[in-house]
Amino acid sequence: MPEDDHNSLLAHLQDLRTALLRCLLAVALLFPLGYLAAPHCISFLVAWSFPDNLPALHYFSPLEVFLVQLKMALILALAAAYPWNLRQLWQFLLPALYEQERRCLRTWLLLASLLFFAGIAFCVFTVLPLLMNFAASFASPQVQPLLGLQNFLQLAGWLMLAFGVMFQTPVLVVLLVRFGLVTAETLRRQRPVVMTVILILAAILTPPDVVSQLMLAIPSWLLFELGLLLAKPPKKPPPE
Numbered sequence: 001m002p003e004d005d006h007n008s009l010l011a012h013l014q015d016l017r018t019a020l021l022r023c024l025l026a027v028a029l030l031f032p033l034g035y036l037a038a039p040h041c042i043s044f045l046v047a048w049s050f051p052d053n054l055p056a057l058h059y060f061s062p063l064e065v066f067l068v069q070l071k072m073a074l075i076l077a078l079a080a081a082y083p084w085n086l087r088q089l090w091q092f093l094l095p096a097l098y099e100q101e102r103r104c105l106r107t108w109l110l111l112a113s114l115l116f117f118a119g120i121a122f123c124v125f126t127v128l129p130l131l132m133n134f135a136a137s138f139a140s141p142q143v144q145p146l147l148g149l150q151n152f153l154q155l156a157g158w159l160m161l162a163f164g165v166m167f168q169t170p171v172l173v174v175l176l177v178r179f180g181l182v183t184a185e186t187l188r189r190q191r192p193v194v195m196t197v198i199l200i201l202a203a204i205l206t207p208p209d210v211v212s213q214l215m216l217a218i219p220s221w222l223l224f225e226l227g228l229l230l231a232k233p234p235k236k237p238p239p240e
Contacts, residue, residue: 026081027074033075038069041076042045047157049128051136057149060194064228068153075157079120079164083113108178115223119167120160127163127215128156134211155207162205168221169198173227184231194224 046057059065086109139145176182185193202217 015092019092022088023085026084027077030077030080031073032111034073034080035069037076038072041072041169043151045124045128046183048124049132051129051133053139054132054136054145054147057147057152057163059149064148064150068150072153075161078161079117081114082164083225085179086112097121110173114169115167116164116169119163119165122167123163124162126154127159127212129154130213130215131207131209135210157213159206163216163219166198166201166205166216167221167223169223170227170230173224174231175229182226187228187231195221198224217219 051095059068090106090109109149135145173187177184177187198217199213202213205215206212
């Protein structure tokens, strides 16, 4: 490898390291605020999601509540730091992009942050209540649920992050087309494959029940179609 290429690779790796360290630092700085907000978020999620016929949550070890609050604090810190972390990604990619590509990426990364929080809101206000009502439908005089705090918050936190990530689908589609990595016509022809991938991801990212899987797969598919509508082929950069 020529020395100039070697130095360039080292410089890119150093820039990547700096960007990742900034992302970790942002999460670490937001973690204490997340811990302060965690009890209020937990109380809200339980009050909003649980139907009246489900009993109160229980904890089964002395430190379970504390550990659950730490996990919720981490989830809140990751969610709050998401726009900043996307900005670090954009700044890392900036030197390799044309001016037109920079404007495109800047706009769609802002939209990605909005879609991330929209996915979390959709999960909290729609999916979690439906899922808990579905779980409550199995209760009977002979079969009574005994739900643990850690199990519920682990489910809720994982679902919120999953919906936030999957709601990035239109941004991914648009950027793939705008940067010339794939054409919109190819994605349209591969709709069955894309739908299969979405269903597989929904099965991986959600609990093994049809309700939550469909609630994740259907919006993701609709957002994919929205991305196809918004995607335009990339324009050729001006000659140097």
